[in-house]
Amino acid sequence: xxxxxxxxxxxxxxxxxxxxxxxxxxxxxxxxxxxxxxxxxxxxxxxxxxxxxxxxxxxxxxxxxxxxxxxxxxxxxxxxxxxxxxxxxxxxxxxxxxxxxxxxxxxxxxxxxxxxxxxxxxxxxxxxxxxxxxxxxxxxxxxxxxxxxxxxxxxxxxxxxxxxxxxxxxxxxxxxxxxxxxxxxxxxxxxxxxxxxxxxxxxxxxxxxxxxxxxxxxxxxxxxxxxxxxxxxxxxxxxxxxxxxxxxxxxxxxxxxxxxxxxxxxxxxxxxxxxxxxxxxxxxxxxxxxxxxxxxxxxxxxxxxxxxxxxx
Ligand SMILES: CC(C)(COP(=O)(O)OP(=O)(O)OC[C@H]1O[C@@H](n2cnc3c(N)ncnc32)[C@H](O)[C@@H]1OP(=O)(O)O)[C@@H](O)C(=O)NCCC(=O)NCCS
Numbered sequence: 001x002x003x004x005x006x007x008x009x010x011x012x013x014x015x016x017x018x019x020x021x022x023x024x025x026x027x028x029x030x031x032x033x034x035x036x037x038x039x040x041x042x043x044x045x046x047x048x049x050x051x052x053x054x055x056x057x058x059x060x061x062x063x064x065x066x067x068x069x070x071x072x073x074x075x076x077x078x079x080x081x082x083x084x085x086x087x088x089x090x091x092x093x094x095x096x097x098x099x100x101x102x103x104x105x106x107x108x109x110x111x112x113x114x115x116x117x118x119x120x121x122x123x124x125x126x127x128x129x130x131x132x133x134x135x136x137x138x139x140x141x142x143x144x145x146x147x148x149x150x151x152x153x154x155x156x157x158x159x160x161x162x163x164x165x166x167x168x169x170x171x172x173x174x175x176x177x178x179x180x181x182x183x184x185x186x187x188x189x190x191x192x193x194x195x196x197x198x199x200x201x202x203x204x205x206x207x208x209x210x211x212x213x214x215x216x217x218x219x220x221x222x223x224x225x226x227x228x229x230x231x232x233x234x235x236x237x238x239x240x241x242x243x244x245x246x247x248x249x250x251x252x253x254x255x256x257x258x259x260x261x262x263x264x265x266x267x268x269x270x271x272x273x274x275x276x277x278x279x280x281x282x283x284x285x286x287x288x289x290x291x292x293x294x295x296x297x298x299x300x301x302x303x304x305x306x307x308x309x310x311x312x
Contacts, residue, residue, distance in 0.1 A: 001059065003095035008047060008056035008066055010097075015078075016056060016066040016082075017043045017160040023082035027117075038074035039224040042080055042312075045196050045215075046070070050126050051186035052259035053103045057096050059087065067096040069103045072231075073175070073183025075299065077311040090138075098131050111179065111299040117312040118290035132292035136301060139275060140266035140310050141283035145227060145255035153250040156199035157192055163194075167201055170208030176308055177236040187213050191230070196220040199248040202243060210234040210247040212308065216260045221312075227255035229265040232308035244277060267311030270301035276306065 008016060018034070021041060025033025046052040046068045053069040059136045065083035069076060078100050083092045104112050115138055116123040124134055156167055168185045175182040190209075197215040201208055212232035215222040222228035229251050234240045248265075255263045264282060267274045268291050291311065294298060300307055 003057050003059045003064070003092045005055055005057045005095050005099040008054035010047070012056050012066075013043055013047060016064045017284035018039070019063075019065060019084050020080055023085055023088075024080070026085045026172040035224070039218050040069075040221055041143065041219055042221050045190065045220065047193055048186070048194060049186065049190040051190070055096055055099055055103075057083075057092055058091065058267070059177025062092075065092050065096060067076070067093075069100045069102055070188065071107050071109065072098075073172075073298075074110045075179060076104045076107060076112045078114055079312055089258065093126060097126075097265070099244070101130055107194045107306050110181065111297060112177075112294040113299065113311060115158065115289050115294050116292060124290075124292070127292050129273060131294045132295075133296040134290045134292050135296065135298070136268050136270035136291060137284040138266055138268045138289050138291050138310050139278075140183070140264065140287040140312075141278050141291075142226075142262050142264050142282065142286045143252075143283045145263050146251050147256040147263055148253045151245065151246055151249060152203040152251075154189060154201050154255075156253065161226050167199075167208065167211075170210045171199070174208055174211055174235045174265045175233050178233055178305050182233075182300065186212060186234070189229060191215060191220075193221075197222070197227075197230075198254060200247065200254055202246050202250055204235065204239070204243060207236070208235070208237070209237070209243040212247055212251050214251055214254055216255070216258050221266065222260070225258040225260055227251065227258065227260045229308045236305075240304075240306050243279070247306075248278075249283060265308050266312075268301040268306060270298065270303070270306045271307060272303045274306045277306075
């Protein structure tokens with residue numbers, strides 16, 4: 001009856017995906033859990049990414065759940081974690097989480113967290129056992145995409161190899177300016193290599209002023225008609241507020257260019273200016289949850305930080 005956690009095998013991906021749909025669909029009360037979020041894929045892209053540890057769990061010879069730990073340099077987060085609904089409340093998630101914590105230890109991440117359902121005593125209680133503490137809400141917001149006049153931005157996928165290498169170094173500097181060691185270069189590379197989306201680069205006097213890794217379409221985490229800003233950050237300078245607006249212009253224009261009518265962007269409400277700027281642009285909350293951080297540390301969820309991510 002012991003749950004055994006191992007790296008997630010490719011052969012288990014279809015069942016992991018089925019359990020993911022049924023687990024979330026059941027929890028959220030979807031009429032047909034088997035087809036919940038069928039227009040998007042949270043599993044394969046992460047499974048193939050070198051900066052993600054994909055974990056599977058077996059019990060009595062059956063595959064029963066999975067979890068994904070993502071490393072963004074010094075920052076780590078996990079999810080989606082899912083357990084087959086008929087086997088929940090039996091300690092299987094805790095087996096997955098013990099192994100996930102070992103992964104963060106091995107990576108040496110200095111800031112670790114997750115996004116979860118704020119209203120669920122079970123979720124908050126489960127993650128608190130592993131040292132995570134609930135902090136600010138995260139709002140995952142949408143608005144209709146609109147095109148904007150070009151204003152010093154470019155698409156990573158259209159650059160030469162040499163310019164891509166320089167852009168990756170610039171993005172590393174931008175991320176590091178909001179949290180030491182935060183590094184999205186593998187996320188940028190993975191989105192490009194797997195054709196999940198593109199990264200928008202906004203120019204400034206010091207090189208890249210802001211960037212955003214965007215997913216779009218059914219193969220990605222975004223969904224069939226959506227451009228999802230998986231991660232966006234603005235270099236910490238005096239012009240950060242204006243650069244953030246240009247970054248959002250760039251992402252909305254990308255959305256139009258690739259035929260996605262909706263833009264999806266989430267941010268933690270501790271980043272007050274970043275959240276309020278989204279609301280002022282007409283973004284409305286579609287999903288709301290809470291961030292839990294290990295040791296109750298703020299990380300880069302603090303006023304003055306212009307960043308977009310939701311750690312799903
Ligand atoms: C969330 C999920 C992964 C948990 O899996 P699970 O295997 O049922 O979890 P476990 O049995 O290992 O742990 C449950 C723990 O929750 C905690 N818990 C449950 N109810 C609680 C409550 N009312 N108050 C406080 N803590 C509570 C307890 O610590 C409990 O473990 P314990 O009784 O041994 O102390 C599973 O329910 C799931 O797949 N849900 C749907 C998808 C989802 O919500 N994923 C997570 C999104 S962040």
